[in-house]
């Protein structure tokens with residue numbers, strides 16, 4: 171059941187085909203009728219925008235951007251904006267559907283959305299990046315807002331980009347609109363605790379999985395792909411809880427440190443060299459070998475589609491926690507399942523970020539800031555409740571955690587859709 175045109179190339183991994191078939195499968199498992207399944211799969215709105223930008227040279231370059239609202243039955247759309255040269259409509263549509271499921275899985279009152287611009291931001295000056303962001307924000311402004319759709323940072327977008335979007339929309343509306351985006355700096359309506367919230371959620375899920383498998387966190391060897399907004403705090407959080415990060419990769423390559431990486435030393439090294447490569451004492455290994463390094467826990471925290479059949483076959487770890495969005499292909503998931511490697515799926519494992527966004531938005535609407543302790547307490551409670559409800563259902567259904575999370579997410583969306591009925 172493919173419910174929108176897609177750029178499918180049969181030889182390439184297509185994230186849209188992957189998520190739509192997963193929702194369909196979950197819908198059948200729940201006994202939903204085809205009409206309801208189609209309604210849940212089909213994105214509600216797809217906006218494609220041309221983004222002309224005056225470059226520093228005086229030339230005008232055209233970029234293409236998208237904002238997609240997947241499903242709003244449980245609340246306004248929520249999802250990040252990524253700037254990356256490989257962005258395309260299928261990827262954004264798939265990520266928007268992931269967000270619908272994710273928000274339902276952690277039971278927060280949002281639907282799913284996602285946006286992106288096909289651009290290599292590293293090739294832009296700061297002025298060009300600001301002009302690109304503001305023009306994109308202007309073009310999607312009719313679709314976003316605190317009660318419609320609330321963007322957030324994703325790959326290659328950060329607090330500064332969110333500040334420009336918030337300012338552009340505020341100028342357009344004629345009043346301050348802090349609740350239009352999350353992931354903002356504290357000075358303009360951000361929240362204490364947001365930085366590292368995704369990584370804290372991944373950590374909570376990793377510890378919860380170890381508890382269920384009756385394993386101690388002490389000395390668990392972890393490999394992580396990605397040392398960005400999610401991967402970097404993760405190295406510290408897992409090490410603080412007794413685990414050893416023995417393998418790490420970024421865009422420049424991979425390192426192997428059997429005795430475990432020292433997070434502080436790595437942070438200092440990264441500040442100077444802007445890469446993990448060259449970390450003192452590390453053996454440099456080929457990026458493709460990262461998941462083959464002797465380890466207990468694998469955490470992809472970079473791009474989608476990297477855990478392929480071949481990678482899954484050679485994976486050394488006994489469990490995987492998906493910090494990245496959509497890191498595992500369908501074939502990869504099949505291999506991990508046949509090897510009995512439990513996987514905490516992205517929609518649960520990396521939901522700490524969206525829960526933090528929900529808390530930021532709630533504070534913006536209330537005009538009342540929470541203290542860090544309260545923020546962390548509520549984040550931990552929400553993540554624990556989400557993990558426990560998925561784990562319990564997983565034992566009942568006797569299907570993989572990924573399928574269980576999808577079933578729970580689809581079930582909650584279907585319940586809201588049924589309760590609201592069909593307009594007109």
Ligand code: NAD
Nearest residue numbers: 325326368396397398399400420421471472494495520523
């Ligand atoms: P980021 O841009 O801050 O970092 C990405 C990291 O991946 C960098 O270290 C980069 O060097 C590395 N990388 C890029 N290409 C690579 C490659 N081919 N091989 C190895 N490493 C590579 O992005 P982020 O915010 O940390 O997001 C990482 C993943 O987590 C994405 O899938 C994103 O959708 C997901 N995610 C992020 C958040 C969040 O709060 N930032 C929340 C939920 C999910």
